[in-house]
Amino acid sequence: EPEVTQTPSHQVTQMGQEVILRCVPISNHLYFYWYRQILGQKVEFLVSFYNNEISEKSEIFDDQFSVERPDGSNFTLKIRSTKLEDSAMYFCASSPSRDSYGYTFGSGTRLTVV
Amino acid sequence: AQSVTQLDSHVSVSEGTPVLLRCNYSSSYSPSLFWYVQHPNKGLQLLLKYTSAATLVKGINGFEAEFKKSETSFHLTKPSAHMSDAAEYFCVVRTFGNEKLTFGTGTRLTIIP
Known part of the structure; x- marks a missing residue:
């Protein structure tokens, strides 16, 4: 079954x-x-x-x-100057159409800002 | 506007007994409703979806949910819990024409052997 792939699975940054999260x-x-x-909170929409x-x-x-699709396969999320409160699990998702009933999510990148 | 309320943050059931995870929604227009499951260190997996067809929706792993417009509910059920069902479950709403999904706070399901 097709999957959405996210890398890395865990990233620690100062x-x-x-930081760039890849999908x-x-x-x-x-x-x-x-x-x-964010740990203990709801899953929140960022961008489409x-x-x-x-x-x-x-x-x-x-x-x-910022987000970018630099080539035909990758989709990236960049955070320019990370803050402590950016620490969270980030999920990428894709869908075939705007009104698709449900997306396919990746397994997430856990970002820890120290 | 769209929102969901998951009425229980944590549910514990014994293996082999029924599961009920409760969800109420609010949507200004015809909603699509979903249940997603998240196992530890895994992504969000779609369990089932309601899209204005049949009100009783069957999903994977024996789960089902019933859309009740009069009660604005979309509760998730399973007749007999299995140890592998232990996970976090999210009720999710999307209003027609709105791209984004709105998640509930999640219900952690624990299965007692």
Whole structure:
């Protein structure tokens, strides 16, 4: 069964450093998403991406965050200057269409900012 | 606006007994509803989905859920719990035309041998 692959599974970074989280969506999917889950809290929507541009973003997704699809397979989330409160599990997801009933999620990257 | 409330943060049942995980939703338009499961150190796996077809939805691993519009509920059930069902379960809503999913706070299911 097709999978969404995320790397690395766990990343530790120092406060103020830039970090890039990587995702390989399912190959024929067109819509891509990032969600995050701070420990003990809800899974929260960050951003959706289609046709090489952001289609929707949440209040969390401020200027410190950016997304990119640098080639035909990868989808990345960059945090420019990490803060302690960015520590969370970050999930990538993809879907074949806008109104697809349910996405396919990756297994997540646990980001720890120290 | 869309939201979900999972009424129990933690549910414990004995192996072989029924499972009930409760979820209430709020949506300004016709909702799609989902249950996702997360096993330790794993991703979010889709268990089942309601998309305005049959109100009783069957999913993987023997789980099912019933959409009740009058009660704005979408409770998840399984007749007989198995040890492998121990995980975190998330009720999720999406309103038609809205791309993003809104998650509940999750219910941790523990199975007692």
